[in-house]
Amino acid sequence: MFDELAAQSVGGFVVDFPVLSGSQPVYEALGVLQRTELMSFPVKLEKGYGVLQAHSMLKVKSPDTKIGLFAKRVPALSQDTSVGAAAKLMVEHRVQVLPIVEDEEIIGVLRADRVLSGVLKRGAKGLSITDIMTSNPITIDANDTLGKAVRLFTENRIDHLPVLSKGRVAGMVTSKNVLVLLLSPGEKLTQGGWGLEALNQKRLPVGGITVGPVASEVNEDYSEALKRVLESRSTYTLVTLGEELQGIVTLRDFLKPLAEHQSTVELPIQISGLSDDMLADGAIKQKLKRLAIHATKTIPSVFEIRARVKKVGPSGKTFEVNLQLYTPKKTVNLSDTGYDILKVFDKIERRLKQSIKQEVNPPKKRFPKRMQ
Known part of the structure; x- marks a missing residue:
């Protein structure tokens, strides 16, 4: 039932959405949020693209901090990317939006709720809400402080905290609820602080900002629960049995059945510095594709590959290739030169294999023998 939608391109789901630069301050990001x-x-980061999440903003200590410091690097989509591949990337990277890029510029975004509207139109017969829920979610008591909520949000990198009172569901508090309170003008003037420090000073109970939850009963139909979430413009539903919490389902969880229809995701590969004629035969792209396949098998966290090619040397006949493999935590840089560009890529591939081999099996340290 998801096959048709999974095979479509994301071009039909592109929407306008405010896009900030990584150099802009956090207080401007709050307005967008x-x-x-x-x-x-x-x-839009200095190099690549990212997503700023509400729970990450709670780590900030100054409203003037640049948002690029807290944005999570993510892969960019093209308009030809399949919906199934995009859903898989959203699930893997735990995000609700992904940028759609053309000529290195963000032309729009893909939103999880927009994709799920497409799922709802087609139906999802036979699926229950319990099939996709996260059981035993992290919770907070209504009498706990907002400082504890911030700690739970940031340490666990989550945006939803079900609130319990005497073991029963009392409501929901989100990272955005806390942000709005934390960043209000009065808060900044009276507290003179930011983030966790300001919240710990106030010691406000979570119950003070708890809102009534969107909830679904155990074994409720997937489509019925999704319809309620989208109509309420929510990002989650709690799963309850009476007043007892059984689990939570976020937009990411709703995407999982669609993502499962995509076995692999081809890495986004961006090439610059080559003429149209050189790209036409596809030989270079094929080399990069082989690199991508090898990289994803050995470094699963790689989500983007960029290759920059330029001619160097007195005669301008030598190719210099700089290859960058992006992961959420680091960027692997490899470069080489030569007269035959295909052989240059072969050399880089060998170096990549060698560097991975050394990372997996680092050489043992040798210590000098002690004198008896």
């Missing part, structure tokens, strides 16, 4: 029901939005 308040105007959307989602918990994240795209950011």
Whole structure:
């Protein structure tokens, strides 16, 4: 039932969405966050693209901090990317939006709720809400402080905390709820602080900002629960048995059945510095594709590959290739030169294999023998 939608391109789901630069301050990001029901939005970084999430903003200590420092690096989509591949990337990277890029510029975004509207139109017969829920979610008591909520949000990198009172569901508090309170003008003036420090000073109970939850009964139909979430413009539903919490389902969880229809995701590969004629035969792209396949098998966290090619040397006949493999935590840089560009890529591939081999099996340290 998901096959048709999974095979479509994301081009039909592109929407306009505010895009900030990584050099802009956090207080500008809050304004964007308040105007959307989602918990994240795209950011154009100095190198690549990212998503700023509400729980990450709670780590900030100054409203003037640049948002690029807290944005999570994510892969960019093209308009030809399949919906199934995009859903898989959203699930893997735990985000609700992904940028859609053309000529290295963000032309729009793909939103999880927009994709799920497409799922709802087609139906999802035979699926229950319990099939996709996260059991035993992290919770907080209504009498606990907002400082504890911030700690749970940031340490666990989550945006939803079900609130319990005497073991029963009392409501929901989100990272965005806390942000809006934390960043209000009065808060900044009276507290003179930011983030966790300001919240710990106030010691406000979570129950003071708890809102009534969107909830579904155990074994409720997937489509019925999704319809309720989308109509309420929510990003989650709690799963309950009476007043007892059984689990939680976020937009990411709703995407999982669609993502499962995509066995692999081809890495986004961006090439610059080559003429149209050189790209036409596809030989270079094929080399990069082979590199991508090898990289994803050995470094599963790689989500983007960029290759920059330029001619160097007195005669301008030598190719210099700089290859960058992006992961959420680091960027692997490899470069080489030569007269035959295909052989240059072969050399880089061998170096990549060698560097991976050394990382997996680092050489043992040798210590000098002690004198008896």
